[in-house]
Amino acid sequence: MITADILFSFLKKRKINFFTGVPDSVLKDTNKILKNYNNDKHVITHNEGGSIALGAGYFLKTKKIACVYFQNSGLGNAINPLISMAHKNIYSIPMLLLIGWRGAPKEKKDEPQHIHQGKITEKMLKLLEIDYCILENKKDLKKLEKIIIISKKKQKPVACLIKKNVLSFNKNIFYKKRDNKGLKRHDVINFIIDKKINNLKIFSTTGYTSRELYQLRKLKKDKTKDFYNVGAMGHTSMIALGYALKDKNKKVLCLDGDGSLIMHMGSLPVIGENTARNFKHIIFNNNQHESVGGQKTPIKSTNFKKLSLSCGYKKYFFAKTLKQFKSKYSFFLNSRGPSFFEVQILPGSVKNLTRPKEFLKIRKNF
């Protein structure tokens, strides 16, 4: 184990004091430090490719290397700018990638969507010609030292892999106090389930949204089949659109999060242009990546009404209380879509949250 404080003071001594990335549960202990930095020192981006690019821009101006952090599931998003821009054959941009290693081989079993990615993470880094080290304890800082030197000398990206539970984590440090009175994601999901609308197909996004939907169905012994998009963060709406375009008799409901939505926000005009009347999009807006530690999403000035309507959605709805949601839900479902419903929620989830499993069975039954 190693604490985020030790890691950060180590990096600071090596003049690495600019951070950009996409939050990850493995690295969430770093948040207690990062949340105090302003955008001079820390920027949370929409996706991991964006973080690589931002780190490159930072280098162009400062000649200093950025620390780009993300979960290994985001390596796919990062690959394009790593290969075609930061690689030594092109602009040769040094940077340090701090990668949360879910599904690491020989570790305690992780969720299915992390297993293969975990297995191939080292191979992917090798293919990308990225030197890397594995950080497990304080002694490994020596290895980190070496790869930072390589990055500076050879002017190339290098990586440090960090497994689950290596960075110690204190939940109370940065979780906002739960406000039990406010609207929660599961209140809305609960209502949606209880409405038992026929011909409704639900697609849910990565993290707590899918887990809560799955759990609440189970608790209610409700056998309705949903599609839980546990991986492929940010792509739920496209999966739902593909289905909606081919089954106009069904209402297709995508349950999204604000972090997921902005990760691949380009999907909005695609949905708008391919006007699927039956497409209904709910975004649970809690202004944070709650599922991985509550880090802020960069959407403070985003106006989802203007955004969705300007992308071609036909209708926009808004609710911040369950009463408001209940009164608008039927209008939303029956509106001529694509329709967008922004639901402002507070953090807070169901106790002992389980996880969807048996994905092939889910696919078959869906």
Ligand SMILES: Cc1ncc(C[n+]2csc(CCOP(=O)(O)OP(=O)(O)O)c2C)c(N)n1
């Ligand atoms: C490509 C990728 N990057 C990062 C993650 C880690 N991750 C899982 S859930 C999540 C947060 C999702 O945030 P949001 O959609 O706002 O939903 P909330 O957690 O607030 O319910 C993140 C960053 C991931 N699974 N995949």
